[in-house]
Each structure stands twice: as C-alpha cells, then as structure tokens.
Amino acid sequence: MSSDMRQVQPVSEQEIVNSLRGGDERVLKVVYKQHYQQIAHLVVNNGGSLEEAKDIYQETIIIFYEKTQDEDFVLNCRINTFLYSIAKRLWLKQLQLKNRFVNEFKMDGEAIEMDWTEVGNREDQYNAMHQALDSMGEPCSTILKDFYINAASMEDITEKFGYTNSDNAKTQKYKCLKRLKKLFFSFYNNEAIQ
Secondary structure, rough: OOOHHHHHOOOOOHHHHHHHHOOOHHHHHHHHHHHHHHHHHHHHHOOHHHHHHHHHHHHHHHHHHHHOOOOOEEEEOHHHHHHHHHHHHHHHHHHHHHHHHHHHHHHOOOOHOOOOOOOOOHHHHHHHHHHHHHHOOOOOHHHHHHHHOOOOOOHHHHHHHOOOHHHHHHHHHHHHHHHHHHHHHHHHHHHHHH
C-alpha cells in the first residue's frame, strides 16, 4: 500500500495514543490543532478569557501527553472527550480559586467591605486584582498568593515568614488585604476610565 493510501485511511484513537507514546511530535501538533477550538469555547463560555483558555489548553495537552507515556494507560473514550474532561476539571478548579479569592476579599472584615454594585465586569475585576497583587511588594504579595491561590494554610505561612504564631500571620494577611483593596480600586478605576 502506498503512503498516499495510508494518509487517507482513518486513524484510530488508540493508534494516535501509540504514536504519541512513540514520541511522534507531528501527531501531538495535529491533536493540539484539532481540539483547541472546543476547549477555548468551553473556557470562554464559562467566564474565562482567551488567554486563560490557552493556558488551560496547554496544561490539558501536557496532562494528556503525560498519560499517553504511561504504558498502562488505555484510552476508553474519544480523545476530544478525554481532553474536554481534563480541561473542564482544570477550569472548574481555576474558577473555584478565583471565587474563593474574590469572595473572601469582599467579606474579610468590616474595613474591607465594598459596594460591589460599583464594580462591573468580572474580567476587569480579575485583571485589576492581578495587577494589584503583582504591584504590592513583599511579604504581602506572596502571603496573599500563598493563601488564596496556592491554598496554603495559615500555619504554613506562619512558618514560611517566621511569624511567632498564626494569629500574627492572620493580622498581617488582614493588613495586606486592606492594602490590596486600595490598590485594586486604584487599578480598577483606571481601567474603567480608559
């Protein structure tokens, strides 16, 4: 059979897995291109940006590729179904982290209560939050990222930063949140004006 004939023959999903297991990067590129739109659609339609969709998709492909390298791995569904389920799980986890961060930021103490009716677009909120976090400086930036994004406990933070006890670490986190509120609104109002 000529190579032209083989190219038009449909390739089974398991053959794709076998090619990836054999290190065929061309197949990986084809898989990457074939399924990107579906995953981007999932993320964007569920509150994500195109940039976040790309990040989720890249992480999805890495997980899929690593699975194919395991000799015991058997694909028991279509590749697009498998990728979709990985991406969905990753995106739900990302949304939980976002919401945990924003919700606690909204409600952590009286001094941090805000009138969120003033704040419109969630994407703008998220961008302003990231800008504020990145511009805070240490130790606040790392404390807040560790606690809200990396889900570190107050005990972990106490140890990492050398606080005498977790109450001191909580007090510092609270002060950092108050600073973050000011920075957040500064960045958010600038974005809203532009």
